[in-house]
Amino acid sequence: MEVLNWLAGRLSDDEIASLTAASAHGAERRLQKQRHIRMRQTSSGKVNLIKILNRDGWVCQICGVRTPPELRGTREPSAPEVDHIIPLARGGLHIADNMQCACHACNKAKAARVPIAANDNHKVGSTQAA
Numbered sequence: 720m721e722v723l724n725w726l727a728g729r730l731s732d733d734e735i736a737s738l739t740a741a742s743a744h745g746a747e748r749r750l751q752k753q754r755h756i757r758m759r760q761t762s763s764g765k766v767n768l769i770k771i772l773n774r775d776g777w778v779c780q781i782c783g784v785r786t787p788p789e790l791r792g793t794r795e796p797s798a799p800e801v802d803h804i805i806p807l808a809r810g811g812l813h814i815a816d817n818m819q820c821a822c823h824a825c826n827k828a829k830a831a832r833v834p835i836a837a838n839d840n841h842k843v844g845s846t847q848a849a
């Protein structure tokens with residue numbers, strides 16, 4: 720009987736834990752929705768990327784390399800790209816103040832450092848060595 724009581728206690732603990740997890744998940748979903756709405760609101764006027772590149776003088780704000788306009792859209796390391804200073808995935812806004820000129824090389828390196836989801840860390844298995 721005592722064991723049953725103990726088991727019941729364990730079960731309700733698990734239920735509480737799963738309920739907490741569910742509500743935390745809901746909060747995350749709500750946050751993503753808010754972020755999406757905010758993104759739509761702030762991008763309604765469409766950020767002028769050329770304006771940002773002109774503002775930054777077509778110079779990578781991360782490494783300082785010149786990013787020639789004629790390389791725009793190419794995969795050259797110094798091709799000009801517009802980078803979100805605070806990534807959208809981390810709550811950054813899609814507005815000119817949060818955007819900067821970055822060369823393709825820096826933008827690529829930054830993207831690799833900022834995983835889209837924090838959960839990605841869990842997927843890195845032993846098979847991915849190399």
Ligand SMILES: [Zn+2]
Nearest residue numbers: 779782822825
């Ligand atoms: Zn750079």
